[in-house]
Amino acid sequence: MASGEALTTSGYIVHHLTNLTVGHGFWTFHLDSLIVSGLLGLFAFLGMAKLASRAAVVGPGKLQTFVEMLVSFIDQQVKDTYHGKSALITPMAVTIFVWVFLMNAMDLIPVDFIPFVLGFAGVHYFKVVPTTDPNLTFGMSLTVFAIMLVMGVKVKGVGGFLHEVFTVPFGAKLAPLNLLFRVIEDVAKPISLALRLFGNMYAGEMVFILIALLGLWQLPLALPWALFHILIITLQAFVFMMLTIVYMSMASESHG
């Protein structure tokens, strides 16, 4: 708990849900989200890159075996769902799963721990779970959306893509209606993707904060919720990854 805050319940909650920011208006940056997500990503992906650079064909180490198991599991998911040929899908799925999982896992750090430590350094606001920041979830889902559109155009060509947009599902006569349907369908994808992850993690974090408000009673409650949350952390990372793969496969196969 940072100093100088009124020790009210709502003050406590608001304090925990306020980002560390720089800038004004649109050009505001949530430093906490950017730093935590960036560090986690750099740690995970540079670590994996280093490991992959000296990956042993014969006699892989324990860590390599673990990473290979994870990566081949994700690759299997991709192969089951996505039937096109793209060197991007599996790496993207791996990125999503590992990164989202790690960011979600920040939820398991006791809610007061990092604000307490950073309080000594004069940093009063710090949201440690980047996936509770809609900027991150939308940043990811919009990137996925952009890749999805590019892939659709790349696989079907501009003509084929536009043809699909205007003729599916009701045929050429109802082109405006088709377009409307397509826009709604496609716009719903990044929004649902981003809001699902954000909502789950935000709600989970909120429950942690509320539990932390209970004083001594938080001890018997925080543990089961954390255990339960491990499931949500993994599941949400998996769902984000899986839906991305599904969207990519929908984009590269003919519609309807």
Next chain:
Amino acid sequence: MNINATLIGEAIWFGVFIWITMKYVWPPLAKAMADRQKLIADGLAAGERGKHELELAGKRSADALRDAKAKAAEIIAAAEKRGAQMVEEAKVTAKIEADKVVASAKAEIAQQVEQARAELRGRVADLAVAGAERILKREVDARAHAEMLSALKQEL
């Protein structure tokens, strides 16, 4: 829920991480796994091949053994036959040789007998002459009586 430029920053992070994974994580790992898969498959295939070859070699060795046994039996039979033949031949040769030796011994004996007889004749003749000399107390002209003496020798 305030959307701001953080979104752009996070999208950049996301892109960077996808790029790292696509360039440096996935390809080497996939290659290592594929290589390992191939290695294992090759090893299993080699094992299978080795087993098959072992089976073949076993069959071949059994064949070779059988052949060798047959050939050995053949050789033994031939050797026995040849041995018997050789013994037979030796017997024949020995018989011939023995006959030859016997014949030559007989001839020699006959010759010696003949020789002894001739010598004896000579001696008897000489003795007869000496006896006659003594009886007659006079010299006998050996040359003059040679004819008579040799006729005498023939009679003996």
